[in-house]
Amino acid sequence: RKEVEQDPGPFNVPEGATVAFNCTYSNSASQSFFWYRQDCRKEPKLLMSVYSSGNEDGRFTAQLNRASQYISLLIRDSKLSDSATYLCVVKNAGNMLTFGGGTRLMVKP
Amino acid sequence: IAGITQAPTSQILAAGRRMTLRCTQDMRHNAMYWYRQDLGLGLRLIHYSNTAGTTGKGEVPDGYSVSRANTDDFPLTLASAVPSQTSVYFCASRKTDGNTEAFFGQGTRLTVV
Numbered sequence: 547r548k549e550v551e552q553d554p555g556p557f558n559v560p561e562g563a564t565v566a567f568n569c570t571y572s573n574s575a576s577q578s579f580f581w582y583r584q585d586c587r588k589e590p591k592l593l594m595s596v597y598s599s600g601n602e603d604g605r606f607t608a609q610l611n612r613a614s615q616y617i618s619l620l621i622r623d624s625k626l627s628d629s630a631t632y633l634c635v636v637k638n639a640g641n642m643l644t645f646g647g648g649t650r651l652m653v654k655p
Numbered sequence: 656i657a658g659i660t661q662a663p664t665s666q667i668l669a670a671g672r673r674m675t676l677r678c679t680q681d682m683r684h685n686a687m688y689w690y691r692q693d694l695g696l697g698l699r700l701i702h703y704s705n706t707a708g709t710t711g712k713g714e715v716p717d718g719y720s721v722s723r724a725n726t727d728d729f730p731l732t733l734a735s736a737v738p739s740q741t742s743v744y745f746c747a748s749r750k751t752d753g754n755t756e757a758f759f760g761q762g763t764r765l766t767v768v
Contacts, residue, residue, distance in 0.1 A: 554695075580756060589745055589759035590698070633698070641686055641705050641751050642713065647697035 547572055550636050552646035559653055563624045567649045569634030570616045578637035579610055581619050583630045584648065590633055593619075624653045658682065661746050661760035668736050668767050676731040676763050678746030684758075686751045687729040689713075689721060691742040692762075698745065704729055705751060736767045 552569045559565050571579075579596035594601065596608040596617050607620040621628055634646035659680040668674050678687065689701040690713075700713030704723040718740060720732045729748075733740055743764050749757040 587762075589762050591759070592756040595756065635757075640711075642700060642703060642711075643688065643747070643749075643757055644700070645690070645698040647695070 549573060549644050550634055550646040552634050552649045554647055556650040556652050559624055561624055561626060561653055561655055564622050565624060567619045567632055568616055569646050571636045573638055576636045576638055579617050580635040581608055582633040582635055584633055585630050626653050629653045659748050659758050659760045661763050663763060665764040670737055670767055671735050674733045674736055676744055678729045678760055679727050680748040683726060684748035684750050686749050688747040689731045690745045692745060693742050738767045741767045
């Protein structure tokens with residue numbers, strides 16, 4: 547089993563839709579969690595950190611469920627520009643960052 | 656330099672040749688990482704360094720070596736390239752205190768023929 551798992555998708559949604567991605571992690575000692583966005587042939591860039599109490603940044607909401615060992619990302623009112631691959635990232639005690647395989651989102655007009 | 660820079664941006668390399676991918680950051684981040692990204696496999700950690708003078712092995716270290724002589728530079732060397740090392744390589748850095756994000760270089764697209 548991979549340490550960090552994501553549904554690869556693709557998720558095909560119309561503009562304005564709400565879409566949610568989940569990510570599960572296997573190491574219960576994981577300390578920090580992030581969502582990154584990666585556009586085609588570009589480097590990953592931080593979308594948002596995920597805090598224990600959950601956090602929101604505009605149309606994006608991240609949640610952490612430590613008991614079930616998953617994190618989620620909710621995107622409301624999808625835009626064409628949201629089309630990208632979303633990467634779940636987990637940091638463990640050794641400062642290593644482990645990436646999920648990514649979930650591809652395609653927002654269509 | 657602003658942020659983290661990789662060189663070259665792309666390279667075609669003959670199998671058996673030695674190659675060093677360069678990574679430099681000017682953010683004084685103590686931790687640096689090398690990942691490779693392959694279709695269907697996501698980003699996999701090759702080697703990392705939590706501070707200058709120390710390095711560690713990641714998930715896929717075989718065939719690669721790194722050094723961390725100073726805070727800014729973290730070169731990745733392929734001693735004798737093989738076609739399975741064809742990939743996109745990303746270098747990243749971060750501060751290790753607190754819940755801090757990693758910043759990535761633009762990537763190096765390497766093709767071994």
